[in-house]
Amino acid sequence: MAQVFDRSSNALARFSLVLTGLIVIALGVALDQLQRSPWVTRQGQRPDQPVPFSHKHHVEGLGLQCQYCHVQVEKAAYAGIPPTKTCINCHAQIWTNAALLEPVRQSWATGASIQWIRVHDLPDYVYFNHDIHVNKGIGCASCHGRVDEMPLMYQQSTLQMEWCLNCHRNPGKNLRPVSEIYNMAWAGPSSDKPVWCTSTVKGGATAQNVNCTTTNPTAGGPEVAMLQMEGATPAGTAKTASDGPAMGVMVPASYEKFSSQEDLGKYLTAQYHIRTPNELSSCETCHR
Amino acid sequence: MPPREGIYGLIAEFNTPSELVHATEQARAAGYRRMECYTPYPVEEAAEALHFHKTRVPLVCLLGGLMGVTTAFLMETWVNVWGYPLNIAGRPLFSWPAFIIPAYEWTILFAGLSAAFGMIALNGMPQLYHPVFNAPNFRNGATTDKFFLCLEASDPKFSLSETRAFLEQFPAISVVEVDH
Amino acid sequence: MKTTLGNEQTMADMKAKAAQPVVVTQIAPAKLTLAEVQAKLDGKTGRRFWKNLDELAETPAFHELMAEEFPRQSMGSSNEWVDAVSRRGFLKVMGASLALAGLAGCTKQPDEPIYPYVKQPEDLVLGKPMYFATAYPFPTGAIPVLVKSDAFRPIKVDGNPDHPMAKGKSDALTQATLLDMYDPDRSQHVVYRGENSSWEKFQQDFAAGAKKTSGGQGLYFLSETITSPTLAEQWKQVQTAYPQAQLTQWEPVNQDSSRAASKAAFGSYTDAQYKLEEADVILSLDADFLGGIAHPGFLPLAAGYAERHRYEEGKTMNRLYVVESMPTVTGFKAEHRLALKPSDIAGFATALASGTAPQGADAEQQKFFTALSADLKKAGGKVVVIPGEQAAPAVHSAAYALNNALGAVGKTVVYTETVNPMPSEQVADLKALVADMNAGKVQWLVILGANPIYAAPADLEFKAAFDKVGTTVHLGSHLDETGVLSTWHINKTHYLESWSDARAYDGTITIIQPMIDPLYGGKSAHDVLQALLANPQASAYDVVQANAKTYIKGDFAAGWRKALHDGWVEGTAFTAKATGAPKAGVAMASTPMSGLEISFRPDPSLYDGRFANVGWLQELPKQVTNLSWDNAALISIKTMADLKLDENDKIEINVNGRKVVAPVLLAPGHADGAITVHLGLGRTVEAGRVGAGVGFDAYTLRTSDAPLFTSGAKITKLEGTYDLCVTKVHNVEHRGAFAQHDLEQKLSDKDGAYSLAGHEAMERSIIRYATLDEVKKHPDFAHEGASGTLVNKVGYGPQGEAPKHDESFFPEAWNYQKTDPSSLKIQNAWGMSIDLNSCIGCNACIVSCYAENNIPVVGREQVKVGRNMQWIRIDTYFEGDLHAPKAHFQPMACQHCENAGCEQVCPVGATVHTPEGLNTMVYNRCVGTRYCSNNCPYKVRRFNFLLYSDYDTESLKFMRNPDVTVRSRGVMEKCSYCVQRIEAAKITADKENREVRDGEIVTACQQACPTSAIVFGNINDKASKVAKRKAEERDYQVLSDLNFRPRTSYTAGVINPNPELA
């Protein structure tokens, strides 16, 4: 009647027990990381588009306004992908026979759409709405990143629910004056770069409620980021961030100075009548 | 582990629990301390003879239970009050009566697991190899119908000849050396 | 929010861009085995995998394979098998299964392509809907509609709010025309002798053929009822070119009775308009004027009736008498209803007119008669007598006489020109036409829209005659029974695709403008007639515009633009027509009818069968009977007993040799000794994938001499039963005193056969109503336990009322009074109120909900086991003895309870409460435990037991509302108070920093409701309509004693019975 197992088996047995435990833990951690990894979220992926369109070139280089192409970003849920016409406007004159632009000319000739591949692709059951964000002071860059520095477009944020909630639970930290919506470089106020704001007429569209400036208005005439001013506007014809020219009524009322995003966030949350986190994180806000 | 030198101890095999208990009591009286009985079923008298009473298993179990209840209840509270506060059927966010039940279940889960694994750990299991298995009859009887007393060499009072003599005074079926 | 049109032509081609129909490519049929399928798909991953799968699932070979792999399923025997409607769903599931089978287990979500415009229309903002006014041409008068269009795809049809007659209301059929347009089975080509051909070839052929005839000799047109002035004008031109050409208007369901009667009474065809808003007493002689647009002028009539039937202080309520054979919603809304055999109605009416008692009337009828005639006289001219279009001419004559005698004419009754510019007595004309066909006089028979092969009176043997015709042309939306037999078939454009114009009931003309480029090309009747005229190339648009010059006054360009924008043309409404006193009316059939009578009625959902392929309407539970996906021999409980029949029995109805097999269904309150059958079902395969083989074809019993009702039918009970698809069981059971023990006072229906469900509904105070006197005595009758038909002590709470809020376990857990920091006002709290007095059970809300919320059609088998998906339903309860019951209609959708049971039991929090008090369902979180449904006392939650939504059919994708998720399999869903509309309104309001205005949010059901029974809004805003309604004393909550605190409440009904009949 000898031993069934030899000496080493003791150590082996205990070691394997410990190992199993470790593996289980490791697996959990791995999965947790995986669900947030770019492989799943598609962050930073640059799908090969029919035309290697460079936002960097057009925005930074040529200084095109976002809205020149994304026309309806302030008016509708979709920002709008520019029709071929928009490209042709310029490329009828310049780079008229660049090989890169062949698909564009094709589309223009044949009348068939250019088939882009969607970069920011939310699930179909999520109803994201551009205009309300833009009109309540969430800048393009807040979600899309420094598009002006992207030679090829890619998705910067995870676009996962936790990411949305992160802001919906505390909008303040991303709010900025609507006048700065399209400012890619906007960094928010800081002690060395403060922002002055004043509230103007009440009751107009959000965009007209507040004037902000980055240069001290008390020192010399401020270049005030003024926006069209109107009284309560009838339904359907909501005036938005940058509709029309800024009409006079320049009353540089008592300007408040903000040197931190936190304070500015608080101020704008009140001024822009941002709904409460409770409401913003309620399901029906995004799912219908 | 590297094979240790010398023998592990002397092991005596008995037919009945009574004999085992008797021998054990004598051995203790004789001043032996490092010894152990091996029986096919729990013999409490043997434990008394060894003066082995306290086990820490209940304590481990208790700690496990406490851990379970706190983990569950805190999780539920956090999820409902801070994690994602939602209006569910107009009930309050902190619906403690509802939270009790999962907390209760996890108390039992954690306590049970720690009791079981605590016991295994305290018993130093798994220990697939053990010197006593080297004793020729051990695996024949120890888990079936025989009763063993092992006086270990590590005991200061242990000396091969004397101890053997000491054991042979009892009606043991056999007294054999067990090497590491 | 309507956008005025730019140049219509460019408009049109924008629309062309908007929606190009995607034709599914057929892969050459080849025998497949599962292995091959796997091989085909092997290695294909992600996007390519799915794409491949889709193609594959389309191949006939695949279908075969499926049939072999699952033969039992393909026979459609068992109830878990999804039938025709969702068979494609099954294939898709198989597709998915192959994936699960390990081909591409976990593929990442495929890349989504974007197809931007090449030139984007200026006035298009993607994601913002546009609204265009047009009209739905219906034989009884056009229904003015406002079409919601998303990127130029019409996605919702609603009433036109600017129209003087429609006032934004609509009805079930009009709502459903949307699906009718997107119907994937519409014919897509011009067909010549079974081969695809072209419109041009037809034009030449037709013109040439016509030329050959001597002045149109032998050139015959058979058209559906014409309501388009332009078409009439075109016909005049055709006649000048071809004097001998003949036009026959004919539809299976027509207005011959009123035509004949009016001709006899006034010497010329006239239509009657009734001002119910001014009538104190209304008598309907077999007129189902609350049932739907099958009755001329449904919208204004319903609105008028409801207006005067609403109970308010210092306002005299109207009283409605109905004499009818088949129970209709009108009949059950009536204070007093008399069920008479079809043949007796004429007698009763003439007796009423002449003032002499009807012969052979029993005591009860006698009582009714005297009380009624007295009441009519009392009303002093504020009376309306409405004859039914399906009633005998004699009834109409009597009605003319009565209205005249009672002094209603000119006050509440106005006689006008006919909506139809060329009125005629259609059956007679058809007879003549068939005679000519048989005589071989007809060389060209051009059928415009009608389907005579299916619907023509059986005795005319139309098919035989049809074969004698040289060339037959069929213009139709489907390649239907007539289409397949015709020499030429021309695919007809839908009214949402084409230019035309039409008159509404009140005479106003609406320009019908296209919402979208024809999905499958197609032509309209205008084009066909134009083919014979001077410039055959003129488009419908040119023709209509040209003709419009005759009725658009003033500056044409502006007038035209305005007409298109408003949806109607100023000053085209009819004016009263001077008619003398009616002359001697049409004599009623002299020979008294004997034996069992069969009465033919247009189906409440499918009308004459033109909607047979519209799933929404097929699945719609029919008014009163709640029958879906079927038609039946409707029969009274007494007659059923007399004939020793039972529900679901198969019987053969034999009317002098013409036979049809029909299942039996009890219609509580049906006239004894008569059977009602609904027309429009029993279509053959030509009807399309939905309509084929549903129900039986009642036309086979119908003859040209008795198109309304016939007698002497023989019934033979056949072997076996037919399991009818009824969405609500009548539960005819007898519990007697045993059930009564806990009631303070006994109900009338303790004995006799009655509906258990209805009985319980009353006991449980689900339905609460009182008579006018009772209300005067107890204004709070809806809440106190004392008086008669009112609240009894039931349920957990006393008087079935909810406990006070402070009695709640968590009094302050959630209140909905918080001030909203965004507006510094009291937050919104959404709620709904439904007035049971106004609800007429017309089903418009259900179809509207279908369209708004992308609700799938599940098919007969599924409905039968209780899995229909409608979010809102009309509960019908029969009170009292089923021989002559009262019935109550109660729209029932999610009640959005504040203490919702569903939310509490959902283990994943897929249904939660929003700060504004909505009970939201988060589809993508739902795992489908169905616990919520169990815990919902209203059972208003709907579950996707199988893959119900159709993800394949391309045309249907265009129709979906982009703002609402298309729910998939295994997910619970329910009424959301149209949350998408709420959110849209909130966003607009937020952008403008203002409150959401009252009435800015209109739910789909509310929008459709022709009687404004449904009101929705912010109950925290005390000025809002809904808050006012809820403040009324008659406001009550269903099952309130459960303390779920529903946000939807009901206004208890008030009826105004005649004391003499009480």
Place this chain on the structure above:
Amino acid sequence: MATKGPIHDPVADPMIDPRTGEYAVIAPGHNFKSVTQKIAGIVLTSNTPLGWFFGLMVGGAVATGVVIGCTWLFLKGTGIWGVTIPGAWGFAIINFVWWIGIGHAGTLISAILLLFKQTWRNSINRFAEAMTIFAVVCAGTFPLIHVGRPWLAYWLFPYPNTMNVWPQFRSPLAWDVFAVSTYATISIVFWYVGMIPDFGTLRDRATMPFAKYMYGLLSLGWRGSTRHWIRYESASLLLAGLSTPLVLSVHTVISFDFAVAALAGWHTTIFPPYFVAGAIYSGFAMVLTLAIPIRKFYNLEDLVTLRHLDNMAKVMLGTGGIVAYGYGMEVFMSWYSASHWEFFMMWNRMFGPMGWAYWILILTNIAIPLTTLWSRKLRVNVTYLFILSLIVNTGMWFERFVIVVTSLYRDYLPSSWGTYRATRWDYMIYVGTMGLFTFLFFLFVRFLPMIPMSEIKMMLPQTKVKRGGTDAETAVEETV
């Protein structure tokens, strides 16, 4: 519980203990070795009885029903079942409750009876526990497959995710997840711990090297050291102490699935106690169903004696009584509450279209067992007990059917009344789980010691320790 006075003539039946007149728990004449050989022999024998293979294959064949059924279910959706609106729950939930209930007896025997020092339990607790675990396995499948989107069932568990959403802890279904998973885990642990010493025995008695090795691993190197025994004893006592509240809580929580809902017929405070009682009732029935054939097949009559059967029958009598009381109370309350809902529900249950189910339930669950079990003759009549156990199992299934279906199909709003008709798939999966159960059980009896050897040994007279080391044989004689 012991009825005094010898019923049989002690001389006639050696199994009767002359002093108590009770059947002995172990037939006389057994000693440590004989017991060990008998039990270990079944497992270690090299020639497996053909009957075993047959049983295993039958079980396996039937079990494929689950596989086929579930595959089709996942492909098509819940719609293949009879569930509908209003009857949104059907067989799946009924079977779930039924199986879980069956499991309870095992835990009860192994835990509660251990606490009450009922040594007679020793010989049946092992396979009672096995039954528990396999029953829980069968039960556990149903909640998972009955959801509309089974591939998302893991959302029921709390884990950190990118959606920041968690289970909804107010829902009884969420409670179920905790209760059932805990129950399964603890039962398995308890079971395994109990087997460690026996694995040691098997290791030492095994002849085939592979068996040696496997049992060796499983025994974790058990060598019967006294210190180990003491810790082991305290651990199993603790586990027993924990399992007792656990087993009571599990069926209580399950009864909450119904009791917490607002439905008349579900919304009842009496559910927890009478669910637990019912569970034990059906559980013991199932133990009998299993024990009777097995003791015959492996002729273990002298270890699983009539005493065991008798006692179990008594437990059934008791729990059955509680269940009956529960039914009675339901009827009484429906009248006493003066609530129309309750009254109608009960009326409909008894006399509605599905009344037949109610009366079957009363007959099989109350009428037959509670009248006959009073007779000791029948309690020790093996064939009768076997048949009765089957009857009671049917009855308990119908109890759940009545509760789930007849409360649902006619509830508050008459307009939405419907009916419930199970489909072939419902039956296939249900029967399938029975096959699965049998399959697992056959594996168990073949490869694991179905009677705990060490615990049996403790019941032998030879265990008596005589102080002063006098010869043990004498001690033995005295005790008998």
